[in-house]
Amino acid sequence: MDETTRALHEQARALWATVGCFVLGALAGAAALWGVPRPFAGDGSVIIPAALITGVIAGAAFVVSTVVHRAGETRGMPAWQVLVSNLSTVAVTVALAGVAALGVLLAGEVLASGLQGLELSTWGGAAFTGVTSAIAGRFAYRMGIDLSTRDLAALLFAFLIIGTLFAMITAGDPTWWERNFSQLGIGDGSWAFNGTLIVAGVLVATVGSYIGRDLHRMLGDAALRRIGVVVIVWALAGAALTAVGLFPVDTMRVPHLIAAFAGLLLMLVAAIISTRALPDPPRMLRVVTVTLIVAVVVAVLLTFGLRLFSATVLEGIVIALVLLWMSTFVQVLAVLAPGASRPSTRESLLHG
Numbered sequence: 001m002d003e004t005t006r007a008l009h010e011q012a013r014a015l016w017a018t019v020g021c022f023v024l025g026a027l028a029g030a031a032a033l034w035g036v037p038r039p040f041a042g043d044g045s046v047i048i049p050a051a052l053i054t055g056v057i058a059g060a061a062f063v064v065s066t067v068v069h070r071a072g073e074t075r076g077m078p079a080w081q082v083l084v085s086n087l088s089t090v091a092v093t094v095a096l097a098g099v100a101a102l103g104v105l106l107a108g109e110v111l112a113s114g115l116q117g118l119e120l121s122t123w124g125g126a127a128f129t130g131v132t133s134a135i136a137g138r139f140a141y142r143m144g145i146d147l148s149t150r151d152l153a154a155l156l157f158a159f160l161i162i163g164t165l166f167a168m169i170t171a172g173d174p175t176w177w178e179r180n181f182s183q184l185g186i187g188d189g190s191w192a193f194n195g196t197l198i199v200a201g202v203l204v205a206t207v208g209s210y211i212g213r214d215l216h217r218m219l220g221d222a223a224l225r226r227i228g229v230v231v232i233v234w235a236l237a238g239a240a241l242t243a244v245g246l247f248p249v250d251t252m253r254v255p256h257l258i259a260a261f262a263g264l265l266l267m268l269v270a271a272i273i274s275t276r277a278l279p280d281p282p283r284m285l286r287v288v289t290v291t292l293i294v295a296v297v298v299a300v301l302l303t304f305g306l307r308l309f310s311a312t313v314l315e316g317i318v319i320a321l322v323l324l325w326m327s328t329f330v331q332v333l334a335v336l337a338p339g340a341s342r343p344s345t346r347e348s349l350l351h352g
Contacts, residue, residue, distance in 0.1 A: 010145065017065070017141040018134050021057050025133025028053045030126035037119040041112030046125040047105060053129050055101030058136035059093045065144025076343040084209060091206040092152065096143065098199045099159045100136035102192070106166040107132075149210040149337075153330040156203045157323055163196025180311035182249040182256065194245040201242030207326075208234020208270065214337035215277055221344055223277075230270070230277050237266035264318060268293060271325050278336070285332050292325045 032049040039045050066089060074082045120128060143151055167184040168176075170192055176183035184193035212231035215223065240263035247255040275281050275289045299317045303309040309317075 013068075014138060014141055017061060018138040021061055021137025021141075022130040022134035025053055025057055025137070026126045026130030028057075028133075029129025030122055033120075033122050033125035033129075035122065037121045038125060040115050040118040040120060041108060045108070046120050046128060047108035047112075050125070050129040050132055051101040051104035051108070054104045054132045054136050055097035057133040058100035058140040059097035061137040062093050062096050062140040062144045063089075065141040066147075069145045070147070073341050074343075075341075077341075078344055078347045080348065081344050085213075088206050088209045091202045092143075092147065092155070095155055095159060095199055095203045095206070096136075096140045098195070099155065099162060100132075100140070102159070102162045102166055102196070103136065104132050105192075106162055106169070109166065109169045146339075147210075148330075148334060149207065149214055150330045150334045152203070152207045152210050153326050156200065156207060156326075159203060160196065160200055160319070160323075163192060163200070167193035167196065177312050178310070180249075181315050182244075182260070185245065185248045186250045190248065194248065197245030198242045201238040201240070201245065203238070204241055205235040205238030207330075208238065211274060211329075211333065214333045216344070217338045217340070217342045218336060219277075219279065220342070221346055224344070224346065226277055230274050233266060233270045233273060237263055237270050240266055264296075267322050268296060271322070271329070274329060278332075282332055285328060288325055288328045292321050295321055 029046075029050060032053065033046055041047060074085050077085070143155070164181075164184070167189065170189035171184055172187035172189055173183060181193075184190070185197070208231050211234065212227045215227045215230065219227065240259050243259035244256060244263060247259060249256045271289055271292055275285055278285070281289075296318055299309065299314055303311065303314040
């Protein structure tokens, strides 16, 4: 089968997957919304059932695509490498489901402002759920075909942006921005922001796992110790981000602040050691990494030393800089790392 035929075959599969997701979403939506018409927004609306169904179908579409296209990816790998790969797949599945569900909730909040008073019948709600399921399912299915570190980074960006925007729209305190982003995790609607941080933390750790995968494909078993340090630091950074969501600032202020500052420090350490792990980092990447460190230090000094920035501005600057660095790093990895799977010859990580 030549490349053109293969590409057309994949397009056909993706189309059928989209149709299947629409049908499943519509049927599940009809079952969940059976009865009297429901409002588009507000109490008893169609949005929450539609979001839940869409999330489940997106996760299922990714799993199906992974099994169909990458079933042999772990063939020949030792048990520890298979375990890492499977755990990463589970984490991505959860993240995709979260992105899809939050995306529907965010879209619902935006559309509700222009569709006030709209009610949907059972079949209207089923059609809406089918459409959202088809869109999310197609996206998830495409990701499962050839999941890369760059795809995961893009998913992390999307998840953080969608989750934070939804938390802003539904925030109980409209003046949260006068203090810091952590205020979004307090009161009514706090689950959106805290849940976003928890899942994003898992996704950060998964990005670290895929960075380790790409480094192993480049450097082989001889660099496993160095690669292991990179993966562990990314996992700790993800755990710190998850802890920020688990410990709301209003009820557990000290653990929340410790986790927040630990997450910041660990992300900077992860950026440095990930760059140093490359055999010959491109000059562009070295410049971006140094810029990240210097800019974060300057922003911290301007915030806490000279009081020129608020905590909200500092958090926004740090997040933007880290995402900029990550975008550059995964683009470099996409160029340098081989695409083929590389089974390790070590049966255990503890013994060479």
